[in-house]
Amino acid sequence: MLFLQKSIPPVSFSLIESISPEDLQPTVKICVDSLSSSSVAVKRLAAAKLRLLAKNRSDNRALIGESGAIPALIPLLRCTDPWTQEHAVTALLNLSLLNDNKPLIANTEAVKSLIYVVKTGTEVSKQNAACALLSLALVDENKASIGACGAIPPLVSLLINGSNRGKKDALTTLYKLCSMKANKKRAVSAGVVKPLVELVAGETGVGMAEKAMVVLSSLAAIEEGKTAIVEEGGIMALVEVIEDGTSVKGKEFAVVTLLQVCEEGVYSGRNRGLLVGEGTVTGPFL
Structure with missing residues (x-):
């Protein structure tokens, strides 16, 4: 089993992959509990482990979603430590790939926090936040709320100022959001x-x-x-x-x-x- 501590080495994907099925649930619980730690280093490591656990396996995404990780990760999107923010937003992106997890991420607080990352994050964080919004926008009823929460202006900014990948992610997300008339108007007003x-x-x-x-x-x-x-x-x-x-x-x-x-x-x-x-x-x- 993996235990969290302040002076732990960098997260190893091979180590994460080696967790046995019987150890997965307690490991996830430790990670979720650690997301509320007073130590930024502990929260960063917990988010990084959840990010990797949710990367490739849908059954892991389901277990993590059921464990209460999503509401615990959302506050970290506004963390002043850029690496903690990056791990948290990427973990949420990975978790959003499972349809059952989308409603847990699509609340107003989470959407506004993802938009905050598009505005303030590292280049990778901005890209992954845009992709998370795209994942949520695959559910039609989420498009209106994402647009109403103010996602379109920062996506337009990412389209203008982002890396090549950032531009592509912003473009794809804008396309999906602009299937709604209200979002088309928002996009034009934002200078897209x-x-x-x-x-x-x-x-x-x-x-x-x-x-x-x-x-x-x-x-x-x-x-x-x-x-x-x-x-x-x-x-x-x-x-x-x-x-x-x-x-x-x-x-x-x-x-x-x-x-x-x-x-x-x-x-x-x-x-x-x-x-x-x-x-x-x-x-x-x-």
Whole structure:
């Protein structure tokens, strides 16, 4: 059995994997009890062990979820020690991969704390917090509460300022959240369209450009989104994709988005004129 103490060596994944089934439950209990320790080092180690135990096995995730670990991990998302915060958010991400655990993590306090990590954490913590929000957003009823709790502006910030992986995680999470109209409006208000257009126009790799176009297509379904796409130079960027892009899917997404921008609406005539002004793609849109 593994025991927690202040002067314990770094967590070993091989050591964690070697825990026998009969020792797993008492080990998890020790970890959960240690999450409320007055020692940051003890809490950090407990969160790290739970993170590893929940990494690959769904039965471990179930046992940890049933043990009361989730409400004990949530306060650590606001820990001033960055490594404790990182272990806690990654443990929650791993636990959220089990559907039965999602409702335990989807309460307002937990969602707001995950958003706090997206704002304040290490690069890895921000990425894993975004992924945890994505995992929760796979349940439709969670999308509204995640958006209402303020997740979208920090995700947009991560999309702009994050590492390549951070950008991808933010983009995927925004796509999932923006299937709701209220979240589309929040995303446009948070300034998401400009970085999306830049990703479409930039040399960021086919995968990122395609994902950006999927989100733009979603935002083009609302009038605010159409307006922002036009104002940020989206028509030119999308036409260039159709003309010069190498990805068939990318071209298809660009066409769909342009069709939406030019659909009947307050500025549809102006938008069609701008598209014709590009001097290339005209037939399908007139």
